[in-house]
Amino acid sequence: MLLIHCPYCEQDLPELEFAYAGEAHIARPADPSKLTDEEWRDFLFIRTNPRGVHFERWRHINGCARFFNAARETVSDRFLLTYKAGEPRPDVAKLTGVAQ
Amino acid sequence: MNAMSPLAAGVTITELAPTVRIALRLADISTAPGLALPVKVGERSAEGGRTVLCLGPDEWLIEAPEAGRDALFAALGAISVPHSAVEVSDREITLELEGPAVLTLLASGCPRDLARMPTGSGARTVFDSAQVVVTREAEDRFHLTIWRSFAPHVRAILDLATRELAAGL
Ligand SMILES: [Zn+2]
Numbered sequence: 001m002l003l004i005h006c007p008y009c010e011q012d013l014p015e016l017e018f019a020y021a022g023e024a025h026i027a028r029p030a031d032p033s034k035l036t037d038e039e040w041r042d043f044l045f046i047r048t049n050p051r052g053v054h055f056e057r058w059r060h061i062n063g064c065a066r067f068f069n070a071a072r073e074t075v076s077d078r079f080l081l082t083y084k085a086g087e088p089r090p091d092v093a094k095l096t097g098v099a100q
Numbered sequence: 101m102n103a104m105s106p107l108a109a110g111v112t113i114t115e116l117a118p119t120v121r122i123a124l125r126l127a128d129i130s131t132a133p134g135l136a137l138p139v140k141v142g143e144r145s146a147e148g149g150r151t152v153l154c155l156g157p158d159e160w161l162i163e164a165p166e167a168g169r170d171a172l173f174a175a176l177g178a179i180s181v182p183h184s185a186v187e188v189s190d191r192e193i194t195l196e197l198e199g200p201a202v203l204t205l206l207a208s209g210c211p212r213d214l215a216r217m218p219t220g221s222g223a224r225t226v227f228d229s230a231q232v233v234v235t236r237e238a239e240d241r242f243h244l245t246i247w248r249s250f251a252p253h254v255r256a257i258l259d260l261a262t263r264e265l266a267a268g269l
Contacts, residue, residue: 008141008157009141015211017226064155
């Protein structure tokens with residue numbers, strides 16, 4: 001079973017306790033009424049969908065119930081790092097050792 | 101039926117009597133000095149029959165005997181900052197699982213490695229897709245606190261697993 005490190009519980013715990021919650025670091029526009037339809041569409045629906053390191057939200061729903069962020073390699077499904085909600089996006093090069 | 105005896109299965113399941121349960125949400129534990137709130141997720145304090153389990157960074161499950169209800173409510177009433185304290189006594193039932201095969205029995209539905217859970221601690225986790233709270237009361241004794249509507253489902257799996265253990269499967 002895939003183990004995920006919860007940054008609040010500080011333990012590696014089974015995937016069944018967690019729920020995926022979409023891409024991380026997407027800020028809601030400060031003034032939505034100023035956005036064009038295209039910008040609003042991009043905010044709502046357009047995601048990076050990378051082949052490689054993906055920054056994404058997870059929720060430890062059957063545990064401490066916190067949302068947190070993870071950097072996951074989408075090819076290998078390996079979690080490179082998890083970190084608390086609100087912390088800055090980590091540097092991909094530092095995570096993988098490869099400049100991107 | 102002899103094959104179903106607890107002795108053969110190595111574990112017994114007992115439904116515990118009702119108890120007072122409070123779900124507490126609070127930002128800063130220093131604002132509730134009377135409750136001995138543990139800080140770390142999974143930690144549990146026990147004092148005068150009352151236990152407090154830290155479920156999340158700002159969430160606790162408090163259990164107390166009926167005789168301790170007034171003292172508990174007084175301690176909650178003394179909190180002077182915004183918080184949420186909800187009585188959920190009737191929301192869940194607690195099963196006591198005890199015996200040398202208890203870890204095998206729990207593994208029939210719980211994906212968490214409960215062998216690593218220290219005695220005296222606990223956690224919210226999942227049992228065959230039903231959310232439960234597991235606490236370790238002793239080396240071979242656990243409490244499983246289950247939302248009432250999911251309890252028949254969890255109990256059916258536990259009873260089946262007990263029969264399998266008794267049959268040597
Ligand atoms: Zn957690």
